[in-house]
Amino acid sequence: MNLKEEILKLKKERNAIILAHYYQPANIQELADVVGDSYYLSEVARDSKENVIVFCGVRFMAESTKILSPKKKVLMPVLDAGCVMADMASEEELIKLKEKYPNASTVCYINSTAKVKSHCDVAVTSSSALNILRNIDNEQIIFLPDKNLGGYISEFFKGKEFILWDGYCKYHNNINKDQILNLKNKHENAKILVHPECKKEVRDIADYVGSTSGIISYATKSENIEFIIATEEGILHELKKRNPDKKFFIPGETICCIDMKKTTLENLYDTLLNMKNEIFVEDDVAKNALRCLENMHCLAK
Ligand code: 13P
Ligand code: SF4
Numbered sequence: 001m002n003l004k005e006e007i008l009k010l011k012k013e014r015n016a017i018i019l020a021h022y023y024q025p026a027n028i029q030e031l032a033d034v035v036g037d038s039y040y041l042s043e044v045a046r047d048s049k050e051n052v053i054v055f056c057g058v059r060f061m062a063e064s065t066k067i068l069s070p071k072k073k074v075l076m077p078v079l080d081a082g083c084v085m086a087d088m089a090s091e092e093e094l095i096k097l098k099e100k101y102p103n104a105s106t107v108c109y110i111n112s113t114a115k116v117k118s119h120c121d122v123a124v125t126s127s128s129a130l131n132i133l134r135n136i137d138n139e140q141i142i143f144l145p146d147k148n149l150g151g152y153i154s155e156f157f158k159g160k161e162f163i164l165w166d167g168y169c170k171y172h173n174n175i176n177k178d179q180i181l182n183l184k185n186k187h188e189n190a191k192i193l194v195h196p197e198c199k200k201e202v203r204d205i206a207d208y209v210g211s212t213s214g215i216i217s218y219a220t221k222s223e224n225i226e227f228i229i230a231t232e233e234g235i236l237h238e239l240k241k242r243n244p245d246k247k248f249f250i251p252g253e254t255i256c257c258i259d260m261k262k263t264t265l266e267n268l269y270d271t272l273l274n275m276k277n278e279i280f281v282e283d284d285v286a287k288n289a290l291r292c293l294e295n296m297h298c299l300a301k
Pocket of ligand 2: 058082083084085086169170171172232257260
Protein backbone atom coordinates (compact mmCIF):
# COMPACT_ATOMS: atom_id res chain seq x y z
CA MET A 1 0.00 0.00 0.00
CA ASN A 2 1.28 3.49 -0.87
CA LEU A 3 0.53 5.36 2.36
CA LYS A 4 0.92 8.77 0.84
CA GLU A 5 -1.61 8.05 -1.92
CA GLU A 6 -4.02 6.45 0.55
CA ILE A 7 -3.84 9.51 2.84
CA LEU A 8 -4.55 11.85 -0.08
CA LYS A 9 -7.48 9.66 -1.17
CA LEU A 10 -8.95 9.55 2.35
CA LYS A 11 -8.44 13.29 2.74
CA LYS A 12 -10.72 13.90 -0.28
CA GLU A 13 -13.32 11.38 0.86
CA ARG A 14 -13.49 12.93 4.34
CA ASN A 15 -13.45 16.55 3.06
CA ALA A 16 -10.42 17.17 5.27
CA ILE A 17 -7.56 19.63 5.23
CA ILE A 18 -4.13 18.70 6.63
CA LEU A 19 -2.20 21.45 8.42
CA ALA A 20 1.40 21.06 9.56
CA HIS A 21 3.80 23.18 11.58
CA TYR A 22 7.33 23.84 10.29
CA TYR A 23 8.75 21.57 13.04
CA GLN A 24 6.89 18.50 11.73
CA PRO A 25 8.87 15.70 10.02
CA ALA A 26 9.74 16.49 6.39
CA ASN A 27 7.45 13.81 4.89
CA ILE A 28 4.48 15.24 6.82
CA GLN A 29 5.26 18.80 5.70
CA GLU A 30 5.43 17.54 2.10
CA LEU A 31 2.01 15.93 2.34
CA ALA A 32 0.21 18.73 4.16
CA ASP A 33 -2.09 21.19 2.37
CA VAL A 34 -0.65 24.07 4.38
CA VAL A 35 2.60 24.40 6.34
CA GLY A 36 3.19 27.43 8.53
CA ASP A 37 4.00 29.11 11.81
CA SER A 38 1.56 29.13 14.72
CA TYR A 39 -0.12 32.39 13.73
CA TYR A 40 -0.61 31.58 10.07
CA LEU A 41 -1.95 28.10 10.84
CA SER A 42 -4.43 29.56 13.33
CA GLU A 43 -5.78 31.85 10.57
CA VAL A 44 -5.95 29.06 7.99
CA ALA A 45 -7.73 26.79 10.47
CA ARG A 46 -10.26 29.52 11.30
CA ASP A 47 -11.00 30.25 7.63
CA SER A 48 -10.88 26.74 6.14
CA LYS A 49 -13.98 25.46 4.32
CA GLU A 50 -13.38 21.75 5.00
CA ASN A 51 -15.42 19.93 7.70
CA VAL A 52 -12.40 18.12 9.08
CA ILE A 53 -9.04 19.60 10.09
CA VAL A 54 -6.17 17.22 10.74
CA PHE A 55 -3.60 19.16 12.76
CA CYS A 56 -0.05 17.84 12.54
CA GLY A 57 1.59 19.68 15.39
CA VAL A 58 1.26 19.74 19.16
CA ARG A 59 -1.78 19.78 21.38
CA PHE A 60 -2.14 23.52 22.07
CA MET A 61 -2.25 24.16 18.30
CA ALA A 62 -5.03 21.62 17.73
CA GLU A 63 -6.91 22.93 20.78
CA SER A 64 -6.72 26.50 19.46
CA THR A 65 -8.04 25.23 16.12
CA LYS A 66 -11.00 23.55 17.81
CA ILE A 67 -11.77 26.70 19.81
CA LEU A 68 -11.68 28.85 16.66
CA SER A 69 -13.73 26.31 14.64
CA PRO A 70 -16.04 24.63 17.15
CA LYS A 71 -18.32 23.12 14.48
CA LYS A 72 -15.48 21.34 12.71
CA LYS A 73 -13.97 18.00 13.58
CA VAL A 74 -10.37 18.59 14.63
CA LEU A 75 -8.15 15.52 14.69
CA MET A 76 -4.55 15.00 15.74
CA PRO A 77 -2.44 12.05 14.57
CA VAL A 78 -1.03 11.68 18.12
CA LEU A 79 -3.15 12.95 20.99
CA ASP A 80 -0.31 13.06 23.50
CA ALA A 81 1.97 15.28 21.39
CA GLY A 82 2.32 18.10 23.88
CA CYS A 83 4.47 21.17 24.45
CA VAL A 84 6.73 21.19 27.50
CA MET A 85 6.46 24.96 27.74
CA ALA A 86 2.64 25.00 27.62
CA ASP A 87 2.61 22.49 30.48
CA MET A 88 4.66 24.87 32.67
CA ALA A 89 1.70 27.21 33.27
CA SER A 90 -1.25 26.07 35.37
CA GLU A 91 -4.68 27.63 35.65
CA GLU A 92 -4.50 27.66 39.49
CA GLU A 93 -1.19 29.53 39.66
CA LEU A 94 -2.35 32.01 37.04
CA ILE A 95 -5.49 32.81 39.04
CA LYS A 96 -3.28 33.54 42.10
CA LEU A 97 -0.96 35.78 40.06
CA LYS A 98 -3.90 37.72 38.63
CA GLU A 99 -5.15 38.34 42.19
CA LYS A 100 -1.76 39.82 43.05
CA TYR A 101 -1.85 42.16 40.01
CA PRO A 102 -5.57 42.90 39.52
CA ASN A 103 -5.00 45.81 37.12
CA ALA A 104 -2.58 44.03 34.80
CA SER A 105 -3.51 42.80 31.32
CA THR A 106 -2.88 39.08 31.04
CA VAL A 107 -1.15 38.05 27.83
CA CYS A 108 -0.36 34.44 27.04
CA TYR A 109 1.83 32.94 24.38
CA ILE A 110 -0.29 30.70 22.13
CA ASN A 111 1.90 27.88 23.52
CA SER A 112 -0.42 27.48 26.51
CA THR A 113 -3.34 25.22 27.39
CA ALA A 114 -6.95 26.15 26.59
CA LYS A 115 -7.60 26.44 30.35
CA VAL A 116 -4.82 29.00 30.74
CA LYS A 117 -6.05 30.91 27.67
CA SER A 118 -9.53 31.07 29.17
CA HIS A 119 -8.10 33.34 31.94
CA CYS A 120 -6.13 35.62 29.62
CA ASP A 121 -7.08 38.81 27.79
CA VAL A 122 -5.21 38.00 24.62
CA ALA A 123 -2.89 35.37 23.14
CA VAL A 124 0.17 36.18 21.04
CA THR A 125 2.44 34.21 18.75
CA SER A 126 6.08 34.99 18.12
CA SER A 127 5.20 36.64 14.79
CA SER A 128 2.32 38.73 16.16
CA ALA A 129 3.49 39.61 19.70
CA LEU A 130 5.03 43.04 19.04
CA ASN A 131 2.02 44.30 17.05
CA ILE A 132 -0.38 43.04 19.70
CA LEU A 133 1.54 44.62 22.59
CA ARG A 134 1.54 47.96 20.72
CA ASN A 135 -2.26 47.76 20.77
CA ILE A 136 -2.59 47.08 24.51
CA ASP A 137 -3.25 50.25 26.45
CA ASN A 138 -2.06 49.07 29.86
CA GLU A 139 1.29 49.66 31.54
CA GLN A 140 1.25 46.44 33.53
CA ILE A 141 1.41 43.12 31.68
CA ILE A 142 1.41 39.58 33.05
CA PHE A 143 3.10 37.48 30.36
CA LEU A 144 3.15 33.67 30.34
CA PRO A 145 4.49 31.04 30.03
CA ASP A 146 7.69 31.89 28.08
CA LYS A 147 10.12 34.09 30.02
CA ASN A 148 12.37 34.31 26.97
CA LEU A 149 9.73 35.56 24.53
CA GLY A 150 8.38 37.77 27.33
CA GLY A 151 11.86 39.19 27.96
CA TYR A 152 12.33 39.81 24.24
CA ILE A 153 9.01 41.68 23.95
CA SER A 154 9.67 43.72 27.10
CA GLU A 155 12.81 45.18 25.47
CA PHE A 156 10.53 47.00 22.98
CA PHE A 157 8.20 48.45 25.62
CA LYS A 158 10.38 50.15 28.21
CA GLY A 159 7.39 52.08 29.58
CA LYS A 160 5.54 48.92 30.55
CA GLU A 161 6.07 46.69 33.57
CA PHE A 162 6.23 43.00 32.63
CA ILE A 163 5.50 40.29 35.19
CA LEU A 164 7.07 37.25 33.58
CA TRP A 165 6.19 33.62 34.25
CA ASP A 166 9.15 31.31 34.78
CA GLY A 167 8.48 29.04 31.79
CA TYR A 168 10.60 28.18 28.77
CA CYS A 169 11.01 25.73 25.91
CA LYS A 170 13.61 23.21 26.99
CA TYR A 171 14.93 22.90 23.44
CA HIS A 172 15.33 26.61 22.67
CA ASN A 173 16.45 27.47 26.19
CA ASN A 174 19.30 24.94 25.91
CA ILE A 175 20.97 26.80 23.06
CA ASN A 176 24.01 28.74 24.29
CA LYS A 177 25.88 31.75 23.03
CA ASP A 178 29.12 29.72 22.86
CA GLN A 179 27.57 27.17 20.51
CA ILE A 180 26.55 29.98 18.18
CA LEU A 181 29.94 31.69 18.40
CA ASN A 182 31.73 28.40 17.66
CA LEU A 183 29.69 28.05 14.50
CA LYS A 184 30.31 31.69 13.63
CA ASN A 185 34.08 31.06 13.95
CA LYS A 186 33.79 28.30 11.38
CA HIS A 187 31.44 30.22 9.09
CA GLU A 188 32.46 33.86 9.45
CA ASN A 189 30.01 35.21 6.88
CA ALA A 190 26.98 33.37 8.20
CA LYS A 191 24.01 35.41 9.43
CA ILE A 192 22.62 34.36 12.82
CA LEU A 193 18.83 33.82 12.81
CA VAL A 194 17.23 33.21 16.19
CA HIS A 195 13.75 32.27 17.44
CA PRO A 196 12.62 34.52 20.35
CA GLU A 197 12.17 31.45 22.58
CA CYS A 198 15.99 31.47 22.88
CA LYS A 199 17.80 33.06 25.83
CA LYS A 200 18.82 36.73 25.81
CA GLU A 201 22.54 35.86 25.41
CA VAL A 202 21.64 34.16 22.11
CA ARG A 203 19.14 36.79 20.95
CA ASP A 204 21.70 39.52 21.62
CA ILE A 205 24.15 38.15 19.04
CA ALA A 206 21.50 37.59 16.38
CA ASP A 207 21.29 39.35 13.04
CA TYR A 208 17.58 38.60 13.07
CA VAL A 209 15.12 37.46 15.76
CA GLY A 210 11.74 36.15 14.64
CA SER A 211 9.21 33.36 14.29
CA THR A 212 9.71 30.29 12.13
CA SER A 213 8.09 32.00 9.15
CA GLY A 214 10.11 35.16 9.85
CA ILE A 215 13.36 33.16 9.81
CA ILE A 216 12.40 31.44 6.55
CA SER A 217 11.47 34.69 4.88
CA TYR A 218 14.66 36.46 6.12
CA ALA A 219 16.91 33.68 4.78
CA THR A 220 15.02 33.49 1.49
CA LYS A 221 15.20 37.22 0.80
CA SER A 222 18.81 37.60 1.97
CA GLU A 223 21.71 37.73 -0.48
CA ASN A 224 23.84 35.91 2.09
CA ILE A 225 24.45 32.23 1.45
CA GLU A 226 25.24 30.90 4.95
CA PHE A 227 23.01 30.99 8.02
CA ILE A 228 23.22 29.79 11.61
CA ILE A 229 19.70 28.79 12.64
CA ALA A 230 18.78 28.82 16.34
CA THR A 231 15.49 26.97 16.38
CA GLU A 232 14.04 23.48 15.96
CA GLU A 233 15.56 21.57 13.05
CA GLY A 234 12.23 20.82 11.30
CA ILE A 235 12.52 24.31 9.83
CA LEU A 236 15.47 23.13 7.71
CA HIS A 237 13.11 21.33 5.35
CA GLU A 238 11.39 24.52 4.15
CA LEU A 239 14.64 26.53 4.33
CA LYS A 240 16.45 24.09 2.01
CA LYS A 241 13.44 23.67 -0.26
CA ARG A 242 13.22 27.41 -0.87
CA ASN A 243 16.99 27.95 -0.89
CA PRO A 244 18.70 24.89 -2.42
CA ASP A 245 21.98 26.78 -2.94
CA LYS A 246 22.27 28.21 0.58
CA LYS A 247 23.84 26.58 3.63
CA PHE A 248 22.22 26.25 7.07
CA PHE A 249 23.90 25.28 10.34
CA ILE A 250 22.14 24.30 13.57
CA PRO A 251 23.99 24.74 16.91
CA GLY A 252 24.95 21.39 18.43
CA GLU A 253 23.99 19.85 15.06
CA THR A 254 20.53 18.94 16.33
CA ILE A 255 17.63 20.63 18.15
CA CYS A 256 14.72 18.25 18.03
CA CYS A 257 11.30 18.72 19.68
CA ILE A 258 10.35 15.11 20.38
CA ASP A 259 6.62 15.81 20.49
CA MET A 260 6.64 17.52 17.09
CA LYS A 261 8.25 14.40 15.66
CA LYS A 262 5.57 11.99 16.88
CA THR A 263 3.53 12.36 13.68
CA THR A 264 4.17 9.62 11.13
CA LEU A 265 2.55 8.64 7.83
CA GLU A 266 1.17 5.57 9.64
CA ASN A 267 -0.58 7.44 12.46
CA LEU A 268 -1.80 10.14 10.06
CA TYR A 269 -3.31 7.43 7.84
CA ASP A 270 -4.86 5.68 10.83
CA THR A 271 -6.36 8.98 12.07
CA LEU A 272 -8.04 9.71 8.74
CA LEU A 273 -9.14 6.12 8.14
CA ASN A 274 -10.79 5.75 11.54
CA MET A 275 -11.58 9.45 12.11
CA LYS A 276 -9.99 9.10 15.52
CA ASN A 277 -8.13 11.30 18.03
CA GLU A 278 -10.71 14.05 17.98
CA ILE A 279 -9.97 17.17 20.06
CA PHE A 280 -12.63 18.41 22.48
CA VAL A 281 -12.52 21.51 24.68
CA GLU A 282 -15.05 21.98 27.52
CA ASP A 283 -17.71 24.56 26.60
CA ASP A 284 -17.01 27.14 29.33
CA VAL A 285 -13.23 26.92 28.77
CA ALA A 286 -13.71 27.19 24.99
CA LYS A 287 -15.98 30.24 25.32
CA ASN A 288 -13.40 32.28 27.25
CA ALA A 289 -10.41 30.96 25.34
CA LEU A 290 -12.17 31.96 22.10
CA ARG A 291 -12.31 35.58 23.30
CA CYS A 292 -8.56 35.41 24.01
CA LEU A 293 -7.80 34.01 20.52
CA GLU A 294 -10.18 36.40 18.74
CA ASN A 295 -8.47 39.30 20.50
CA MET A 296 -5.18 37.95 19.14
CA HIS A 297 -6.46 38.09 15.54
CA CYS A 298 -8.03 41.48 16.13
CA LEU A 299 -5.08 43.19 17.90
CA ALA A 300 -2.44 41.71 15.57
CA LYS A 301 -3.60 44.01 12.74
P1 13P B 1 6.25 29.76 15.63
O1 13P B 1 5.03 30.55 15.97
O2 13P B 1 7.43 30.61 15.35
O3 13P B 1 5.94 28.81 14.52
O4 13P B 1 6.70 28.91 16.91
C1 13P B 1 5.95 27.89 17.49
C2 13P B 1 6.73 27.11 18.47
O5 13P B 1 6.25 26.25 19.12
C3 13P B 1 8.11 27.43 18.63
O6 13P B 1 8.70 26.55 19.51
FE1 SF4 C 1 6.81 23.53 22.66
FE2 SF4 C 1 9.43 23.92 22.42
FE3 SF4 C 1 8.28 21.97 21.04
FE4 SF4 C 1 7.82 24.56 20.41
S1 SF4 C 1 9.76 23.44 20.27
S2 SF4 C 1 6.30 22.94 20.56
S3 SF4 C 1 7.86 25.47 22.44
S4 SF4 C 1 8.42 22.10 23.27
